[in-house]
Amino acid sequence: MDLKAYYSSHAESLALEIAQLKRKGNTLVIAQIAFFVLFVAFIVLYTVVSWGWPLLVGSALSLLAYALVRRIDGRNSDLLQRKTDLQQVFLHEQASLDGDFTAFDDGRRYVDARHEYTFDLDVFGPESLFQRMNRTVTSGGSDRLARQLSQLEYDEKGAEAIAELAVKDAWRAEFIALGQQRRLDTNEVMRVVSLMRETRIPSFAQSNGVRILAFLAIVGCLCAFGAASFGMASWNLPIWWVILQFGLVFLFTSGSLKRVGSVVDRLHEQMGTYIKVVRHIVDESFATSLNTADSKMLREAIDSFAQLEQILGGLDRRGNILGLFFADGLVWSDFFLLRRFALWQRDYADEMGEWMDTVSRMDARISMATFSYNHPEACPAEVLDDTKELVYEAQGLFHPFLGAKAVRNDFCIVDHHYYIITGANMAGKSTFLRAVGINYILAMNGIPVFADGYRVSVFHLFSSMRTTDDLAHGISYFNAELLRLQQLLQYCRDCHPTLIILDEILKGTNSLDKLNGSRMFLEAISHLDVTGIIATHDLELSKMQSDRFHNYCFEIELGAHVTYSYKITSGVARNQNATYLLRRILEGE
Template identity: 35%
Template sequence: MKKDYYKKKIEENAIELGKVKSRLRIFPFLKLLFFLAAVFLVIAAFQWGWDRSFCFTSAAFSLIVFSLLYRWDEYYLRRRAYYMALHSVYANEISFLEGSYTPFDNGKHFINKKHPYSYDLDIFGENSIYHMINRTVTHEAGSILAEKLSSIPDNEEVITARQQSLSELVGKVDFRHQFMAVCKGFDEEKNNYRLISEHKGNSARLTSRTGLVLIYVSIAITLGSMLLAWLGVLPWSVFITLFMIQLFVPMTFNKALNKVGADIGFLHKNTRIHADLLDILHKETFDAAENRDLKEELFGTHNSREALKELSSLLKKFDQRNNAYILVLLNGFFLRDLFLLRQFYRWKDNYLDHIQLWISALSEMEARVSQSTYMFNLPEFVQPEIMQDVDLLVDASGLGHPFIPKEKRVDNDILISKKQFLIITGANMAGKSTFLRTLGANYILAVNGMNVCAVKFSFTLFHLFSSMRNTDDLSSGTSYFKAELERMRELIRYCRTHRHTLIILDELLKGTNSKDKLDGSILFLKKMAELSVTGIIATHDLELAKLEDGSPGSFQNYCFEISLSEEEQYSYKIQRGVSRNLNATYLLQKILSEEL
C-alpha cells in the first residue's frame, strides 16, 4: 500500500535528518572558537609583543579553519533544509492518498469559463484534475501543466512519447522525490529570470584582456608594497596610498554594480536551486525519447549545471555587497568589485541566450514529475491504448471517475462509434452528469500520456467541446438562455474548424419552455450529425429519445435507471434504453409529506 510506503520513507528520512541536526549543533561553537582565536593572536602580537610571525601564521590558519567550518555549516544547513523538504514531500503524498489535496495549488487562476471543456470537466479549481496532479512549485511549471491539460495534441505520436516519458519517470522513485524536495526551496516571488535578459550594459574595459592584466598588476603592486612595508623596506604610507586608490577605483563602476545587485542579486538562491536540479538530472540516465531530448537540451551544448552554479555564486556576491567592512577589505586588497562585474558581464556574453531555455526545460521536467507521481500513487489505473480502428472513438470497460475513491466508485462500460450520438436519460442524481465528466476527464488524462481510471481504455484521437455549466451574467445583461445560445454558437464554430470532435452536452436549452426546448434540441442535433462530430447528450426530455427510431445508426439511447420504493435506490450503471423511472415528483412529494 502506497501510504505505508511513504510512512516508511518518512522514518528513513527522519534518521538522516537527525544525523545532520547533530552535526549542526557543534558548528556555531567551533566557528566562534576559531574566529576568537584569530582575533586573540592578532591582539597578542601587537599588545603583548608575542612573536608576530607565529601569531600571524596561526591567525591565518585559524581564519582558514573558520572559513572551512563556515562552508561546512552552510552545506549541512542546506542538507537539513533538503531533508525537511523531503519529509514534506512524503507527508503531502500521504495527504493525497487520504483524499486531501490541500498541500497542492488548485490552479483556480487558470479557470476559463469560455474554454472548450476545462470549466465543465473540473480541470481547474478546488478538487479538480489539476489539483490532484499538481506538485509543481514554480509558476512556469504550473503553467506548463495547465497548458497540457487544456489542449489536445495534434497527433498520436505525441501521446505515445508522453506515455513512454511518464512511465519511465514512474519507476524513478528516488529521482522524483529528490527533484520535488529541491523544488520546495524555490521562492516564487524571486524567480523572474527575464530580469537578467532585460539588464543592459557591458564594459569593454573590464572584459578585455588588457583590463584584466591591469587589474592583476595593480593588485600585485599593492600587495607587494604591503610586504615591503612589513619588511621595513618601504614606509607604510605607500601601501596605504595604494590601498586607498584600489578602494576608490571600483567606485567608478558603482552605478552598474548597484543596479545589478538591486535588480537581480536576489535571484541567487533560486539559481542555486536550479543548479541543484540540474545536478540531479545530470546523474540520471533516461531511455524514453522525451526525457533524453530534455537532458540533451540541458547538457548537450553547454554545461548548464556549472553555468548556473557560477551565476548563483556571482549573484550572491552582488547581494552581499551591503557588508561595508568586507567590501572595504576585498576592494582595497583585491579589487573584488571589478572582478565581480567583469565575471558577470562575461557570464552574460556566454550564457544569456540559453538561461531561459534551461529554466523552461527544468519546468517541463517539474511538470512531468508531478504527472508521474500522481500515476505512481494510483497503480490500479491503466495505461490507455490508441486504437487504429477509424470507426471507433472510445472503447472502455470498468470506467470510473478519477475523483471518486475506489470503494465508493461505480464503474461503467461504454463503446462509442464515430458520428454517433448517445442520448442519455435518467432521473435526477442518477449519475448522468458524473458519467459525462468521467469520460471527458479520463480522455484528458489519456491524451497527456497518463494512466486512466478504467480496466481498459482504448481511443482514437479527437477534439473535445462541452456545454454543461452555462450561467447568466447580470452585470453584462446576459440571460441564462442567451449564454446557452452563445455557447452553442462557440460549439458550432469549434466543430467546423477542428477535425473530429466529441461534444458533451448536459441538458440542451434548459432556459426555454418544454415544447420549444424539444424542437430546438432535435433541430440542433440533426444539424450537428451532418458534421464530423460525435455527441453524448444527457437529458430529462424522454421525447428526445425518439431520435433513435428515425435514425438508429446515428442516435442510440442509454439510461441510468433508479428503483423507487420506500427509499430510492441508484445503481449508477449505464445501460441501453430509455429511463422509465423519474424521481422529481416522488422526492418533492416525500418532502411535502415530511414538512407539511
C-alpha cells in the first residue's frame, strides 16, 4: 500500500465533506434567522390585527421550526468538528511520511542523561523515536508510552495486541482525532478524583429515609399547587412551601456542593472527551486477550464516567440563581445532586485510577500500532524469552530514522563476546550502534523492527555514547565519562545479562592514556555477565582480538572523493579521513 496516497486521499475526501458541511451550516444559520424573524412577525401582527388564533399557531410553529433547525445546526457543527479533527490526523500522518513530525509531542520532558540508554539512542527529544511514534491523546498515555520505551519488559501478548490494532487504521484515526482539540490531562483528572474521594459528604445524602421524605415533600408541593389552582387553598400555601423547601435544601446542601464544586471546577470539559474515548474503545470488537480485557474493563467504567459528567453538569447549572431557587424549591435539586455525588463517591471513586490506567495503556498501544502501520518495511522480531543466554542475530539491520536511503547490515552477537568496531569519521559506526540499540527497544515492546530478519533474547541494555559535561556542578567532560562508566559497572553487576554499547571509551583524555584505560576497562568488565559492542578510532585497541574479542570495521575509500560504503565487515579499518578532509579544507577545495 502507498501510505502517502492513502493519507492524501482520505484528507482530500474529508476536505470535500467539510466544505459541504460548512455550506449546510451557512444554510441552517440563514434558516434560523428566517424562522426567528417569522416568529417575531407573527407576534407583532397578533398585537396589531385581529386575526386571532391563526397568528398564535403560526408563531408557535415558527418557534418550533427555529428550535428544530437550531438542533440540526448543532449536530452539523459537531459533525463538522469531528471531520476537521479527522482530516488533521491524516494531514499530520502525511507530513510525518515526509519527515515532518512537528505536529507531535517530542517528549523532551522525559530526557534523562543518566538513563541506561534513552539519552544515547535518541528515544526522547526533537526528531526522536518518541516523537515519531507518539499519537497519544492523554497525558497518561504519553507517560505510559515513555515508560515502555524506557523499561525493557517483553510481553508476547502485548505484541499481539499491537498487531491487532495496527490493521484497524480507520478506528485508530478516529481515536487519535479525539485528542486534536485538547490533550487530556490524566494527572490533573486523577488529582481531582483523589480530592473528590476525600471530600466529606453528610451521611444524610445517602439516606433512603431522607430520599423518601424528599419525594413526599415534592408530592406535597404539587398537591398544594393543585389545591390553590382549584380554589381549595390559598396561594400562600404553595408559595411558602416552595420558599421553605428552598431554604431547607440550600441550608443543608450548599456547603457540601460548594466544596465539591471548588474541587471539580476544571474537570467538565476533559470528562466529556474522556467519555468519548472510553466509548470509542468499548464500541470496537477485539480478538486478542489484552485488548479484549481492557475493553471489558472500560465497559464497566461507562456508567461511572457518564454519571460524573452529569454531576459536573449539575454543578455548572447551579450558577443560575433564579433557576436554582425554583429547582430546589420545587424538586429538591441540590439534595439529589449531592446524593448522586455521594453514591458515585461510594461506588466508583476507588475504581477510577484503574480505569484511567486502562485508557492510558490503550492510548500508548494505539501509538505503537500506528508506528507499526506507518512502517510496512519493518518485520516482526522473533523474541526468545525462555533462554538466559544473550542472543542477537540481525539480517539487513538498519536505523529506523534513515528511511529508504538506509544501508542494511547483517550482524550477530554471541553471548559474553565483545565486538570492537573501527572506522573513519562519518563512516557509520555510531549510527550502526544506535540501530542495534533502538531496534532492540522496538522488539521488547512488540513493535516490528527495521531489518529483514531479527532474532533476540531478553536482556538488559546500557549505552555510553553521548557523555556531556556539567559546568554548573563542576563536572568536566572527562569526569562525566568516569561517572558514566562507574554507573555502567554498577548496572552490569546488578542486571544480568547485559549488552553494553560504547562509543569511544575515555575520549576526554590523551591517546595513550585512553588506550590503556580502555584496555583495562574491557578486561575488567569481560569477567561480568556482559556482552559488548565498542566503537573506536583507536586502531591499537583492535589488538585485543581473541576468542572473545572480535574486530569489525566500516571501511572507506580515498580518491578524488571519500567513498562511504556504510557496510560493516570483519577486520580493522585501514583508511582514516580526518587528515584528508582537513587538507582539502586548507587547500580551499
